[in-house]
Amino acid sequence: MLSKSQIGFIKSLHQKKYRKEHGIFIIEGIKSILEFIPSAFQIHTICYLPQYQSLLPKLPSNIKLFEVNNAELEKISTLQAPQGVLALVHIPKESNYSIADLKGKYNLVLDGIQDPGNLGTIIRTADWFGFTQVICSENTVDVYNPKTAQATMGSLARVKIWYTDLEILLKETDVPVYGAMLDGKNLYAVNWSPEGIVLLGNEGQGVSDAIGALINESITIPKVGAGESLNVAISAAIICSEISRILQK
């Protein structure tokens, strides 16, 4: 049972302004929540329908638990079809990154991704291919947006996300920058370095000019058919897969 003010509080977290103010975001669904419980994230509250209680593990006593009914869950959920369990999770303090963290591996860098689902799907894909961090320009959509968190399917609990000034980052690093562009080198013919940055731009505008100037190699997914473009999460996945294929050889 939730009070009116608790419902109002959780609903406020649907908006970025209040997520930032309270330092809390929402994740939903038992599968995702079970990924967050053992992670470095701190869980604040779990609301569950009675039939979901048995699916929850033994939890530290500092996590607040509320059994809710369908009507309450519908009010607080960010989903059209709520999934029975909803958790409030503390937004971690932004850790300082060091450009040394880019070395010795492949990193995804996103310049102005706007669609929350695209960002979430990119994080989920990164996790599959072992890309341990995704670095976002400051104008990229909020990773704690409920649609983003949901689309990561729990991968947000593992993949490290930074927001930073990409121009500074890319000027400082000596890791080669591969940029997904419309007029680049055939993806399948790229000579991949053992470490790298894969840069993807905004859904409509692509990579911004200032950032595009810092690309070392432009790459393109060869078009066979008539389609005009690919979704950015699709492009990211195809490039991750190709790098993974080459590095596994």
Added chain:
Amino acid sequence: MLSKSQIGFIKSLHQKKYRKEHGIFIIEGIKSILEFIPSAFQIHTICYLPQYQSLLPKLPSNIKLFEVNNAELEKISTLQAPQGVLALVHIPKESNYSIADLKGKYNLVLDGIQDPGNLGTIIRTADWFGFTQVICSENTVDVYNPKTAQATMGSLARVKIWYTDLEILLKETDVPVYGAMLDGKNLYAVNWSPEGIVLLGNEGQGVSDAIGALINESITIPKVGAGESLNVAISAAIICSEISRILQK
């Protein structure tokens, strides 16, 4: 200017029942509409904000044109942020397919995809990689769902979509069936036939048992990291890209 009944009619097309009854679906955005105008699809009506009129080509006189204002467009639009132009398009009569149409190329076959955005993204990706048709099980989401049509970004004007009983189809064809599964052969090590069917299953349940039994080769995108799964549109794209890479060689 639209009448109340015209607004009611267009709004009804947001629902599958009325799309079916009237044989009309909605597409939005000038880029998508410009793909449909020269296609085999018949356009019924175009509603546009005044500033978009100049972007429209000369149109056959049987297409109804309505200049609308923002308030009207918001009422009829399926989008949170309407894109200035909305078209009503006739749903084509279902053409009879012949299993001979599966020969000599690669085809995407979808078993129970439920998310409209996933279906649309798969069609957009198919179009990029030159897959000219997507065959859907009868329980796959409606391709004329506004979210699907939108996510195709105009590719729906080109890629042929069939709904059919997959069990009958896969039993009749001798084109090899490659099924995306969790325990299949490494995608990058598959010996691709010159023609084939790529089969993808439902977001949560995967390929149904009856259809799974008709797979000739199970394939899996090798996992490097810790992610639990990939989005189905992402999986489809990675497989299309790999086939495209091999066939281009």
